[in-house]
Amino acid sequence: MKYDIKGMGRRGFMAMTAVAAAATMLAAAVPARAATVEEIKSKGTITFGIVTDQPPFSFINASGKNEGYDIDLSQMMAKELGVEAAYVPITSANRIPQLVTGKVDMLICVLGIYPDRAKVIQYVAPYAAISASIYGPKGVTKIEELSGHSIAVEKGSSMDKSVTAAAPKDADIRRYDDASSAVQALLSGQVEYLGSYSHQFLGVEKAAPGKFVPNIVLKTEYLGIAVAPQSKELGEWAGEFMARHEKDGTLSEIYKKAFGTEFPEVPASMEGIPFTKK
Incomplete structure (x- = not known):
């Protein structure tokens, strides 16, 4: 569906962007219960916010199932936690509000890494480059x-x-x-x-x-996995997961399956953007 703002002009667009940013900041201010590893294991499910139309990251296959690099990565996480992976389709407009208000536990959704976003979410680590x-x-x-x-x-x-x-x-x-x-x-x-x-x-x-x-x-552009700021323990667990599997080559295996190339060289740190991966 097309959203046409040709008549709005550049100033109008910038004003709309400012309103959207304010809405995101407001969403971040809404208190949400932290997603802890113990809680996730107790309920038996970890919920990921994903895209469904961006192969080879994440898409709906001919059988109507989620498929792609993001799905393989999230399934690996769920397996190590001993739980099932649940998925919530998100968009660019609602992905951060969905995370900070607790609708999803983690975002693996082709999310660019930027300092302004790092003010309202907690990045785990870069997991791809485009x-x-x-x-x-x-x-x-x-x-x-x-x-x-x-x-x-x-x-x-x-x-x-x-x-x-x-x-x-x-x-x-x-x-x-x-x-x-x-x-x-x-x-x-x-x-x-x-x-x-x-x-x-x-x-x-x-x-x-x-x-x-x-x-x-x-x-x-580097893409990152993210959790809500209050989900510090989950973020640290995910950071350790990424470091361990980057080292043992598992990340490269699933990346190559999706993209046909080895896992890219990604920055260990970025100015103004803290990662939970050490």
Whole structure:
């Protein structure tokens, strides 16, 4: 479903972003019971917030089941805890409120690592790296060449912020409710370009081989696992889990299964962003 704010203008969009940020901060202020390892073991379930439309991270397969790297990783965690994994589909707009209000115990959901988010959630560790680019027909190689052109992005995502900040003021940035809708907008010809990530472009290339290319690479982005700030014990457990399985090669095995490459080199620390992984 398309969310079109073309008539709102850049100032209006920034105001809307500020309101959304304030809502996230308000959600963070709502007290929620900490998710402890003992509590999770007692109830027999750990609940993960996941995406369902971003292969190979997480998607619904032909049998209607969750599949992907995020699912394999969460299943590993649940198995070590001796519990079942439960899943709650989330969006860019509601993932942090779902976490800080206790609707989910942990986020493994293609979540970019940023200092502003670290103020309201607790990152465990980076678990993947992706490149953020603007994709479209061959020819354009500079951001200023997108003047007057339409670009699809997922509303409220880090890609939305990156494209809004980088694109010319007269670029027609069209915001969609989810990543799949933004991709379909490009494939169907509703827009000329797509602001997206390397893993999402795999689906574009499969649907239209050779038709689109990464015109402009904006940045490399690290993705993180997160828990609520009050769930300190769970965060520390997850940090130890990640450190142990990065060392023994298990993370690389499941990463290679999903992406065809070894587990990437990820930073042990990032300025202004504490991790529970030591």
